[in-house]
Structures are given as C-alpha cells and as structure tokens.
Amino acid sequence: MSYEAVRKDYVKHVLEESDCLENPIEMLENWLNEALKETQDANAMTLTTVSAEGKPSSRVVLIRKLDERGVIFYSNYSSKKASELKENPNAAVNFFWPWVERQVRVEGTVIKLPEAESDAYFKSRPRESQIGAWASDQSDEMTSRDQLEKRFQEVTQKFENKDVPRPEFWGGYIIQPSLIEFWQGRASRLHDRIKYEPFENRWKFKRLFP
Numbered sequence: 001m002s003y004e005a006v007r008k009d010y011v012k013h014v015l016e017e018s019d020c021l022e023n024p025i026e027m028l029e030n031w032l033n034e035a036l037k038e039t040q041d042a043n044a045m046t047l048t049t050v051s052a053e054g055k056p057s058s059r060v061v062l063i064r065k066l067d068e069r070g071v072i073f074y075s076n077y078s079s080k081k082a083s084e085l086k087e088n089p090n091a092a093v094n095f096f097w098p099w100v101e102r103q104v105r106v107e108g109t110v111i112k113l114p115e116a117e118s119d120a121y122f123k124s125r126p127r128e129s130q131i132g133a134w135a136s137d138q139s140d141e142m143t144s145r146d147q148l149e150k151r152f153q154e155v156t157q158k159f160e161n162k163d164v165p166r167p168e169f170w171g172g173y174i175i176q177p178s179l180i181e182f183w184q185g186r187a188s189r190l191h192d193r194i195k196y197e198p199f200e201n202r203w204k205f206k207r208l209f210p
Helices: 024-036 080-087 115-124 127-135 145-158
Strands: 044-050 056-062 065-067 070-076 090-097 102-112 170-184 192-199 202-208
Touching: 024 065, 024 090, 024 102, 024 170, 044 070, 044 080, 056 070, 056 080, 070 080, 070 102, 115 170, 127 145
Parallel strands: none
Antiparallel strands: 044 056, 044 090, 065 070, 070 170, 090 102, 102 170, 170 192, 192 202
C-alpha cells in the first residue's frame, strides 16, 4: 500500500471566530461531548511527557474529568509517565476525533489530584479494575503473563469480601492548561486553527495558518 496516496478532504464542519467561546475549557467540553455521541473512545487522548534528559514519550490515556482546573486523568505513580512528570511537570495531550474531523491540543503543567478525589474515583471503578491497579507494577519488566495473572489472583483473595482500598501508588493528575488549540479539518488542507492562551486573567484566542 502506498501511504503517499492516502488522501481525505475534510468537509463536515467549519470553525469561525463567532463559534469560539470565551472559555476554551467549556469549548473543549462541548467538542468532547459531541464526539462522545458517536463512540465512547472519544475520551482517549495522547499524553506526551518529557524526561529530565529531554526525551519525549507518548501514550494513550483516558480523560476522566474536565473542569475549571483542567484535564484530569489517573495513573500509577510509579509508572514511566509519572516518573517523567515528577522530573518535568510540563506535558501535552492531543485529542483526535476523525469522525468529526477535529483535533484539540492542550499544553500545561501537571499536578497531583487531591487524595480525597482520587479515593472517590477509585471507589467508583469496577472491582476488577481496582484489583488490577494493585496487581500491576506499571512500566516495570515482568517475567511472563503468568506473573501478572498470579498477582491478580493473589490480590483477589487478599480482598475477598472486603472493599478494595486505593493504593498509595495510584491516583489522579490535573493538567493545568497554558494553551488550548482547536483544529477543524477543512477542504483543500485549508484547516481552521484557533489557539487560546491566558491573557490578563482571561483567555485570548487567535487564528493560525494551517
């Protein structure tokens, strides 16, 4: 297959300045909700972190909450991404929704979510997911799949007939945005790009060349 020959013209929507809200977090929420109408996978986002040595790494995680503080997701605090966030709290996420021909980029600094909120979210998770969090030393090497499944069974037995508490090594993060950019696909590669940045205690947006 020739990747050079793959082409698509984007014609579903437009993004005019008159469509832009004063608060880009509210606008992101609107776009996310529209995308979620077609598939639950719309809450997936690519998270990029950077190590102390300046090496970037990316992976797909799920947004679990969006409010005035920013974008919230959860992770093992001993994972690769968590280690990099501890070294360098600057991060970026990218949402891509091809079925509505849209993308959103968010850049900002990351802080840990308050423990009480992490506790509440962990309690809401399916029991199997709670057990899975205990069973996995995320990003560490393991000898075989059997090792993971054995741990899962051990944790299952440990908490049999008990509530599964949140591990101290697991919890939430808030990406506090310093930039939010909305991308709307348009015909002939003449895409719409609107970038928001903070300005005098409010948000200011500008249009960018595609």
